Amino acid sequence: MDMDRTKRVQLIDGLRGFSLAGILIANMLIFQYGLFGETEPQLFGIEGADLAFRSFLFIAVVGSFMPIFAYLFGFGMVKLADSLTVRELRPKWHLARRFLLLLGIGMLHATFLWEGDILTFYGMTGFFLLLFVGRKPKTLLIWAVLLMTVMGALGLTPLDPAETGLGSSAHTQNYVLHSRDVYGTGTYAEIRSFRNEVDPFGEENGMFLLFAVLFAPILIAPMFLLGMRAARIGTFDDPQGMRRFHRRRAAVFIAIGLLLKAYGMLAPQLGGAGLPGLGLGDTVGGAILSLGYIHAFALLYAGVRRHRLLPNFEAVGRLSMTNYLMQSVIGTTIFYGYGFGLFGRAGVFVGTVIALAIYAAQLWLSPLYLRRFRTGPIEYVLRVWTYLSWRGRPKTRKLRPPSSEERSRVS
Template structure:
C-alpha cells in the first residue's frame, strides 16, 4: 500500500508539473492566436521577443503536452485495472469517459478558446482501447515504430512553391491580420464568431483531413508509452528507481534538445524532438521528486495534478479574460518574456489555490463530473458489481 501511495503521489505531482509547461506553451497561443505564433512580425514589436520565442519553442513547445499524453495513458490503464477489480466492464465506462471529454472539449473550443485538446484526447481514447490488453513489448514496439515514422516524415520539407501551401499561407495571413485588431478590442460574441467561422483549417477540408490522419501518428507513441510504463510498474518506488531517472534524464534531454536544434541546420524540417525531450523531462522530474523535493512542494504539485482538468480549463478562462477585448485586451501587446512571467504567476496561484482546495474537498468540480459520467453514479464512485 505504501508503494502504491508513492506511485500515485508522484504521478499526480508530475501531472501538476506538466500543467506549468502546457501553460507556458499555450501562452503563445493566448497572446498571438493559434495561427499567429510564428508570425510575430505582424504584432507590435517588443524587445527580446525573438530570443524568448526561440527558447520557448526549443525547451517548452511540444515537450509538455506529450507528458500529459504519457500520464493519460498511464492513468488509463490504472483506471481500467480498478474497474476490473470492482467487477465492472471497463469498455463501457471508459467510452462514457471519452464521450464526456469530447463534450467538454467542444464546449471549451466553441465558447472559450481555440486551443482545446480535450476533444482530441477523448477521440484518441477510443483508439487506445485497442491497446489496453496488449503486452508491454507490443506497446513498446508500436511506440518506437510510430515515433520513428514521424521522425522520417520530418525530413520531408514543405515546398514553398506548392500552390496549396501558398494558398493556405495567404488564408492564414489574412486570418492573423484580422485577429491583430479584433481580439484585443472585440466583444465576446465577435471573437467567438470569428474563431468558429473564419479559421483557415475549417475552410480547408483537405488540410483538416490530413491533419486528423497525421495527429495520431504524432501523439499516439506517448500515450502507448504511458500504458507501457503502467504495465511495467514505473514510479512504483521512486527512491529505488532514481538511478534510472538520472540516466534517462541525461540521455533524453540531450537528444531531445539536439533534435529540436536541428531545425536551424535544416530549415523547414519538423523533427520529433518534442516527445523525446518530454521523456527526459519525465525522468528529470521523477529524479527531483525522489531526491530533492520537500514533502510540502510534493503535495502542492500533486494538488494541481489532482485538479488537472479544472486547472486546465481555468487557465483558458483566466488567460482569455486577460488577453481578449472583453477583458484587459492585452492580446499581442506584452511580449513573449512578459507572457512567461504571467504564466508563472498564474501557475503559482494555482499551486497554492489547489493545495487549499484539496485540503477542504476530496475532488475538483470538473473531475467529479467526469467521474460521475465514467462510473454512472451520482457519488462519482465506482460500484462493485456483485456476481
C-alpha cells in the first residue's frame, strides 16, 4: 500500500470515528426525550442552564455530524465501485446487495430497538445514488448544488408550526407525554408496541409522513454526492499538500454553518418566529457546518506528527457500524424502563456527559478489539453479503481460456 493511500484510508477511518462522537451526542437527546420529544423541551421541564446548553447542542452538534457519515458513505461507495471495476466485477450489482442488507438492518434496528435509526434512509438513498456511479465530478457537483439549492429554498419560506400541525400540535404533544411514561417505566414489549403502533402525527398529517419518507433520501443526497465527488477528485489524497485548501474551507464553512444554525435556533427565542429563512439552519446549515468539520479534521493529518488519539478514532471508524448499533443498545438500556429508566430525568448536560463516557469507552475498546479481529461483526456480515463470500472479500474473476483463434494470433 503506497503512503498516500495509507494516509487517505487513515484519515477517512478517523473522520468516520470522529463523526460517531457527534452522532452519539445528538442521539442522546432522542434516547432521553424521544424522536418527537427532543423538540418539546417544555414538556420535560427543561429550563435555565440546561435549556441554554440544549440550544448550543442544536447549533453545534445536532444535524451536523450525521451529514459527515453520509459524506463518507458516498466516498466509500465510489472507492468500492472502483475496486470492483478493477476486478472486472459488476459494481452496481454488489452495491445494490449492500444497500439491500443495510435497509434490512435499519428496519430491524428501528422495529426492535430504537426509533432514531438512520440506516434505513441510508439504504434507500443508496439505491438512488446508483444513478450517479461512474459520473464525472462536475456532474456530481452540479446535482449536489442543485439539490442543496432546493433545500435552501424550502428553508427560506417562513414556516408556522401551527399550520403544519407538527411538533406543537395537541396530538403530538399528547404522544410525547404518553411516551414519557411508556419509555421511562415500560417493559421492552410495551415500549416496542408503543414505538411501532402508536401514531405520533394523527390522521391529518399522514400525508406529510408519507411525503417525508419518500423524499427524505433525495433531500439528504447532496452530502452523499459531495462525498462521491471527493473520492473522484482526490480531496484527501495529500493532506499535507492541501493544508491551505482544508484550512480555508474549514474557516468559511464553519462560520456560515454556525451563523445559519444560530439564526434558526435563537431568532424564535428572541421573538423573531416569523422571520424568513429560519429553516435554513435545518435544511442547509447543518450540511455546510459538517463540511467545515470535515476539512478541520483533515488538518489533523496535515502535520508531521500524528496526534496520539488519531489511531483510536481510526479504530472506532473501522468498526463504525458495530459501534453505531452498540450506542443504540447502551443508550436505550440506560434510559428505557427495561434498563435504568432515566428517560427524561437525567437532563441535557448530564446526558451529554453520559454520551461522552460511552464514546470514551469505544475509543478505548475499539483498538483492543482490532488487535484480535480484522473487522467488526456487522462489518463482516455486510462484506459477506456484498461479495457473497464467507471470506468477506471480492471474488477473483476467473479468466477464460484463450480461444483457438487467439492462440493462433499469438503464435
